[in-house]
Amino acid sequence: MSLLDAEPVVVNAGVPLFADALADQAVPVTTVDWRPPMEGTESALARVMADPRRPEANALAVSRLLSAGAELVDVRPASEALGMAEGTFLHAGPPIDWDRASGPLRGALIGAMLLEGLAAGPDDAQTRLGRGAGATLDSCHHHRAVGPMAGVISPSMWLFELRDPEHGGTAYCSLNEGLGKVLRYGAYGPEVIEKLRWMSAVLGPLLQTAVRATGPIDVKAIAAQMLQMGDEGHNRNRAGTLMFLRELLPALIDSGAPTSDVAEAVRFVGANDHFFLNLGMPACKLATDAARDVPGSTLVVAMARNGTDFGIQVSGTGDQWFTGPANTPEGLYLGSFGPDDANPDIGDSAITETAGIGGFAMAAAPAIVRFVGGEVHDAIEATQLMYEITLAENPAYQIPVLDFRGSPTGIDVTKVVRTGILPHINTGMAGKQAGVGQVGAGLVNPPAEIFPAALEALAAAAPG
Amino acid sequence: MAAGSTVEVRRGAYYDSVTLMQVSRAVTQVDGVQAAMVAMGTELNLEMLSGMGFEPPDGAGVNDLLVAVRADDAEALGRGVAEVDAALARSSAGGSSSTGLGSAPAPRTTGSAARRSNARLALISVPGQHAFAEAMDALEAGLSVMIFSDNVPVEQEVRLKDEGARRELLVMGPDCGTAVVGGIGLGFANAVRPGPVGLVAASGTGAQQLMCMLEQSDVGISHCLGVGGRDLSAAVAGRSTKQAMAMLDADPATELVLVVSKPPDNDVAADVAAYAQTLTKPVILGLLGPGQDDITTLAHRAVDALGRDWTEPFSWDGMPPPRGGSALRGLFAGGTLCDEAMIIASAALGAIHSNIPLRPDWAVGPDLRDEGHLMLDFGDDALTQGRAHPMIDQRSRLERIAVEGADPSCRVLLMDVVLGHGAHPDPASELAPAIAAARSQARETGRDLAVVVSLCACHDDPQVRRTQAETLREAGASIYLSNAAAARRAVELVTGADQ
Numbered sequence: 001m002s003l004l005d006a007e008p009v010v011v012n013a014g015v016p017l018f019a020d021a022l023a024d025q026a027v028p029v030t031t032v033d034w035r036p037p038m039e040g041t042e043s044a045l046a047r048v049m050a051d052p053r054r055p056e057a058n059a060l061a062v063s064r065l066l067s068a069g070a071e072l073v074d075v076r077p078a079s080e081a082l083g084m085a086e087g088t089f090l091h092a093g094p095p096i097d098w099d100r101a102s103g104p105l106r107g108a109l110i111g112a113m114l115l116e117g118l119a120a121g122p123d124d125a126q127t128r129l130g131r132g133a134g135a136t137l138d139s140c141h142h143h144r145a146v147g148p149m150a151g152v153i154s155p156s157m158w159l160f161e162l163r164d165p166e167h168g169g170t171a172y173c174s175l176n177e178g179l180g181k182v183l184r185y186g187a188y189g190p191e192v193i194e195k196l197r198w199m200s201a202v203l204g205p206l207l208q209t210a211v212r213a214t215g216p217i218d219v220k221a222i223a224a225q226m227l228q229m230g231d232e233g234h235n236r237n238r239a240g241t242l243m244f245l246r247e248l249l250p251a252l253i254d255s256g257a258p259t260s261d262v263a264e265a266v267r268f269v270g271a272n273d274h275f276f277l278n279l280g281m282p283a284c285k286l287a288t289d290a291a292r293d294v295p296g297s298t299l300v301v302a303m304a305r306n307g308t309d310f311g312i313q314v315s316g317t318g319d320q321w322f323t324g325p326a327n328t329p330e331g332l333y334l335g336s337f338g339p340d341d342a343n344p345d346i347g348d349s350a351i352t353e354t355a356g357i358g359g360f361a362m363a364a365a366p367a368i369v370r371f372v373g374g375e376v377h378d379a380i381e382a383t384q385l386m387y388e389i390t391l392a393e394n395p396a397y398q399i400p401v402l403d404f405r406g407s408p409t410g411i412d413v414t415k416v417v418r419t420g421i422l423p424h425i426n427t428g429m430a431g432k433q434a435g436v437g438q439v440g441a442g443l444v445n446p447p448a449e450i451f452p453a454a455l456e457a458l459a460a461a462a463p464g
Numbered sequence: 465m466a467a468g469s470t471v472e473v474r475r476g477a478y479y480d481s482v483t484l485m486q487v488s489r490a491v492t493q494v495d496g497v498q499a500a501m502v503a504m505g506t507e508l509n510l511e512m513l514s515g516m517g518f519e520p521p522d523g524a525g526v527n528d529l530l531v532a533v534r535a536d537d538a539e540a541l542g543r544g545v546a547e548v549d550a551a552l553a554r555s556s557a558g559g560s561s562s563t564g565l566g567s568a569p570a571p572r573t574t575g576s577a578a579r580r581s582n583a584r585l586a587l588i589s590v591p592g593q594h595a596f597a598e599a600m601d602a603l604e605a606g607l608s609v610m611i612f613s614d615n616v617p618v619e620q621e622v623r624l625k626d627e628g629a630r631r632e633l634l635v636m637g638p639d640c641g642t643a644v645v646g647g648i649g650l651g652f653a654n655a656v657r658p659g660p661v662g663l664v665a666a667s668g669t670g671a672q673q674l675m676c677m678l679e680q681s682d683v684g685i686s687h688c689l690g691v692g693g694r695d696l697s698a699a700v701a702g703r704s705t706k707q708a709m710a711m712l713d714a715d716p717a718t719e720l721v722l723v724v725s726k727p728p729d730n731d732v733a734a735d736v737a738a739y740a741q742t743l744t745k746p747v748i749l750g751l752l753g754p755g756q757d758d759i760t761t762l763a764h765r766a767v768d769a770l771g772r773d774w775t776e777p778f779s780w781d782g783m784p785p786p787r788g789g790s791a792l793r794g795l796f797a798g799g800t801l802c803d804e805a806m807i808i809a810s811a812a813l814g815a816i817h818s819n820i821p822l823r824p825d826w827a828v829g830p831d832l833r834d835e836g837h838l839m840l841d842f843g844d845d846a847l848t849q850g851r852a853h854p855m856i857d858q859r860s861r862l863e864r865i866a867v868e869g870a871d872p873s874c875r876v877l878l879m880d881v882v883l884g885h886g887a888h889p890d891p892a893s894e895l896a897p898a899i900a901a902a903r904s905q906a907r908e909t910g911r912d913l914a915v916v917v918s919l920c921a922c923h924d925d926p927q928v929r930r931t932q933a934e935t936l937r938e939a940g941a942s943i944y945l946s947n948a949a950a951a952r953r954a955v956e957l958v959t960g961a962d963q
Contacts, residue, residue, distance in 0.1 A: 002584060004646065006646070008646050008648040009581055009585070011577040012587050013574045013588045018589060018612070022648070022650070024926065028583075030578075030580055031570070032598075033572055034590055036591070036594060037597070046620060049596060334512065335512045370483065384569055388569070
């Protein structure tokens, strides 16, 4: 047995005196900066840590997450891809009804009603949504879909369709509208609806033709490259967008569509630094979905916000959501907007952090840390801190300044509860009034209490 | 006061949007500035500019920088525009306090620390209710673990030991105070020399005493594997004891396996004895308790078994006998040393009251006071809640020494002093003045108080055994390296005649 043969090298957790005593004996000691776990979690933590299924369950879940691929295989209307009937609307985050919906989600739903021709005007849309007549809401996540910010998907919107060749999963996401006054930030003015109509009439079909002609596009490969180019895949998608455009450009030009349409589509995509976000998100969704439903696993498989609640789902507890009030991000504001204008955290885009990029890959995109007035070393430390709460490092998503170490991947509920370290999420900020649009961008954490809540459910599901 | 406003276009000056949002914020914070926007001339930004009430300039393109400021007056406007330039200059200068690539944050879990080093062993001394998670984390990271923490539920101990066995890792503890692995002392451990005896210890101070007694006969230690005080209970059933015995049986440096434990469960003791028969090396089972060998005798047996010569452990006495009082008072930091002293003393004196009594009816009340013979274990869980172990923090014992000095019923004071790694760096410096003061206090009431110290120490201990012994001796204490000998001497002094 190796303990008695090896040179003693020790990890010390607890009384510093014992580390000093070892150092006095010239023994190398690594000291744990140990702090008590989140309050009131002792018994649930012991029960989950004792669950004999946990280590293997987590190893399986995270290996499925890491091995998942992501290929863009088609672009189709939601009515066709998801079989969405008229009057159904998907939204970001855990399920919510109109009464509890925040301003930006309400604004996006109003806009979607107008887009679908189900209301005469914004007031009419609001009345109908308020009555619950002719409008059915559900989470994107319940339909293998993800949506940034309000994340509203209505039947006529076109979706990216991604496939995981490794595990056979499918995931969907809408097409990104650009920045400013856009539906996903809760704006629903005429220019918003007009742009969405153009996206459904021109952009979607053009992308469909080009994607079908090009064949499956490896989105995971683009995501891996963008991390080497200053993007982190959540708040910065500039390199990813241009690489995607490069893949598609020949087929777009060759599509036979009117050159003015092609030019407009290329101008639109190229000018929208976040166009790739809506490809990165479903790629991450494929990875985390592959890790779902492993009994005993404490791996977080979704983090999502609807503008009111922040919710997580965990591999070992199926489709159950653990929710708490969404925090308001800290960051920088556009124009004359300020903290009073910002809505609490919203969007499914935290799926990027769930899969190990976005805020977790902050070190790859030092520019992002300046949203909260930080410096480059803050970005690097932010990523390094995330290794403390994750199960693995993703060999595909490497971070150059950390000597190409894989990004910290696979949030473990037990580690969050033990360390009190909350996931770092990079995010956009929506105006809290319906119709305002984007007001800024910054950083946010989940509400701490959802992790002990998930831990309790894992403890209840543990054998013995 | 007339408001001032400006919109400026700076051609070909590109900054990324994050920088510009920071600059805008800095300008907005200038006293007297009402609104400011510093941004590239994109369509969106031009629209936002007019939304803020500025007149959008003609011909601004996406590669041009827009600077728009509105302020209370011309002076504030000037300050605002100056801040634009200052903030833009700052944005490219880099943080003056930048630490370059930064440093990695400290590991926050045992598993994280394990992955950053090539450690084989984790030493865990976090509060008991949190120890399980860290210990399990250590095992999952492939580390054997020593759990110093007490107050760990027994079912958690069993779970950890089963997990350790499955992974071929050793779980030492919970409530394991002492281990020596490859010559390195962990927790409270004396500076022992290498040698042929492999110890398995379900008792921390018992193991320390045994190692010190062996050293007196120049017999060293291969390893001392602590297993925790409960390992030989019915619930834990010797799980780590048997695993440690097998490890030492396979260890080339070990010639003799010596198992030392507080009074074990009978069935478990029989099982361990049967298991010992299956090993290739000789095994001595030192199961402590009334009617059993004391630790010094156990060491003697081990020395004999190795064919070495036994040397009686050193003592330094010759103090005059006591006068006045009638009771023996023992003040211990080590539980097993207290146990051993009680077993020896009760054979001659009868009832010894204690917070860890040999018999339930000898239990002392919560005030820890008794008119008769009394021995206290200050290291017991109940007395260490919220404070450090008495081998580190001697205050509770120092206070009690003063109490006994003033108590007319106290005739003999017996106490242990444990040296070694992890223990107080200079215990005699605090104990000697307390002993001297207690003796002088006793003399004021017409008594001579005898003080007997059981000094659990090795020659190479960092506190320097000789200095500690001299300091205590100068305070009027008799010194015994053997705890059993110290206890016997204390009994003699209690029952002997006044001087």
